[in-house]
Amino acid sequence: MNIIKTSKVTGVTKSEIKFYQEEGLVAPQKNKKNGQRNYNDNDIDMIMLVYALRIIGFNIDVIKKCLNNMTYLYECMVKAVKELKTVFSEKQEIINAIGRIENREKVMDNLDDIILIANSVEDYKKENEDNYVSDKILKSFPGNYGKLIILQYGQFLTVKLNNEDKKQCFKRILKYIDNLNNFKINKNMDIMLGSLNNDILYTLRDEKLKTINSVINNNLEEIEKIKSNIISFINLSKDDEEFKKAFIKNKNKGRTLEDCLKEKSYYDNFIIDLRFISKLYDEYSKAIINIEKELGIKYDKDGLMYFE
Template sequence: MLIKDVCRECKLTKKAVEYYERQGLISPRTDSNGYRNYSDEDVAILKEIGVLRKLGIGVAEIKDILASRDKSAALAKIKFKMDLEIEKATAKKKCLEQLAKDYDIEQTITYIEENIEKHFTIKEKLLQAFPGAYGMYLCLHFGQFLNEKIDTDEKERAYNRIVDYLDKVQEIEFPKELEEFLQQGLELLEEENMEAINLSIMNSVNNTDEYIEEN
């Protein structure tokens, strides 16, 4: 099956199909005329990917699901993570509702520490500790290592040491244009394109004048 037919069958764009191919999720054969020929298995996998993506599952997790012999267990793990996110969102909503009623900051601080802080990943906490371009740069550059939660005393101590060290490092001065780029990168951040974003950011930081001229 040619790509135009695959797109119609799977309700995907050509770029999406090509992206999933680059990610190694499908491996169509290339005919002698240079056209890629997608098998029934490729089409079935693409339909599977389409469903999982619409459920908000990232490509990195989809890779794990496709490779898993126990898809129910793999999905249960993702559902557990979603449940935690829902729990965090519910706690935030409740906190906002109460704050809107009485605007009691001290009470809100206590509520956040007891009910919300435990849900934050290291990456989220770094963004709070270092607002602005510096925090965005740290999260985009090291983000793939910071998706865990601080759920032990050892992690808490390690995190505090990291923050203490970073707080003493001379802050990088980011031009306004580059700061906007970092913000856009953070908003679009997904596990599957982290490597490309990191490379783009490092090139921009190392060639600031060139980046500003081009943008």
């Protein structure tokens, strides 16, 4: 089957599947007629195994070692269970699954048990960890693509998916983003994102979160800063023709995630799901709209703000 069907069957994003290929963990054959990769049953099983091990908390290097060493796999699974004992407390089926792993000779013989453990870990993280959504995005979209999503939306996603509706909303958000096949990060942004590790990325996210909370809580100093920045931008674009031209040129040249979502007709549903998951996003959006109303802001066809 092709990558689209494989993604649906496994629940793994196309971006993550391609990452596994780049890491040499799966090697589907090419269809000579159309050049597409065909994933067979063995490829599907390997994708599911690697996906499950990543959920449990193993990085790619550890996974590669586990695939070639059953003893090491068992040791890593036992360690993971100890570190996540809250997840597995009073879950005898998980303890039994770990025991079965110890007594088998091949990694693939343990696939069902590893998936069972991974599902238990993921359910716990969804409902109890503020960083689950951000971590999931970075795993689902390896490299700079995932970093860009966190940079733009991460501050709104420090949330727990503590009911089924939120879980389904987030599942759809991942699908929308994964289907933006025509999105490319511009060169300067790509270089900048490449310089960020996850710790720096989350620090930037948390700094943005502080600002957002200040605005929502009606911090007058922060609100005045935003108003001042808007006014300065409008005056500069009105008085400096070169600045205006450069802004329009860069805007037209650098297509954003929002642009691509709109082209695919995903944007409205994406925002609806984001608002449902994140009360913070909804409140901040309303606060910015109110600020723009106070200033009498409108947007022209080029996306430039002006005073009404």
